[in-house]
Amino acid sequence: MHRLKLVLAALCLAVSAVALAANAGERRFITSGMSEGEVMMKIGAPDSRSEDSGGGAKVVVQRWIYLPTAGDPQTITTIVMKAGKVEEVQRQVAR
Numbered sequence: 001m002h003r004l005k006l007v008l009a010a011l012c013l014a015v016s017a018v019a020l021a022a023n024a025g026e027r028r029f030i031t032s033g034m035s036e037g038e039v040m041m042k043i044g045a046p047d048s049r050s051e052d053s054g055g056g057a058k059v060v061v062q063r064w065i066y067l068p069t070a071g072d073p074q075t076i077t078t079i080v081m082k083a084g085k086v087e088e089v090q091r092q093v094a095r
Contacts, residue, residue: 024071027091030079034086039064039079046079059083068094 022044030039046064053060062081068074074095080088 024066024069027066027072027075027077030077030086030089032086032088036081036084039081039086043077061087 022040022042024043026042030043043066047067048065050063050065051060052063059082064079064081066072066077066079068076074093076092076094078090078092079086080090
């Protein structure tokens, strides 16, 4: 039981570290070629995620959408991921 508590505590610390590392102000610094892990560490999980396999294609294309927030107000950031890497970044002002 004690070991389980230690594992859970370590997991909570890891999740907290990712949440603290994520900074909405970093969204403008996401560039093509970055890995999914790099994006998650810099700006956290997207607000919305969709996936397209292109009718059975081996390469899955994902679209990650980040809505405006305090650290990045009035901007919607869309990141297109292909084969686990950033292929395209779009930033649009939301009015």
